[in-house]
Amino acid sequence: MPVADTVETYRLNATAKSVSDKLVDGSLIKVTDTEITAGATMELESVLVDGVPDGGATLGPTQIEIKPADGITLDGEAAAVLRVMRVPRAGVAVAWKLIVRN
Known part of the structure; x- marks a missing residue:
């Protein structure tokens, strides 16, 4: 049965800046990468199932775990999520720091 x-x-409500020097390791994280700080609550704008809008989806504010495999669009350009850091490190996340490359 097909999935x-x-x-x-x-x-995301977020800010973007050049990656902090302390995070650059020269292999995974490079000086040309971007550091994003985003609030933990995000707005679900749409859900597509096989390219068709899901009319039963509940849109609006929600909290999700961001993962390195997730895609992100920054100023209309696709970017790869390289690293995800939750703030604080334990407990309920209030913000996310992402390192992305586009």
Whole structure:
């Protein structure tokens, strides 16, 4: 039985800047990467199942775990998530720091 292809799109309230020098390791994280700080609550904007809008999806504010495999769009360009850091490190996340490359 085929599995449905589901794409969820979230809007982040975030800031972006050049990656901090202390995070650059020269192999995984490079000086040309971008550091994003985002609030933990994101806005679910749409859900597509096999390219068709899911009318039963509950849109609005939600909290999710961001993972390195997740895609992100920064100023209209796709970017790869290289590293995810939760703030604080334990307990309920109030923010996320992401290192991305586009």
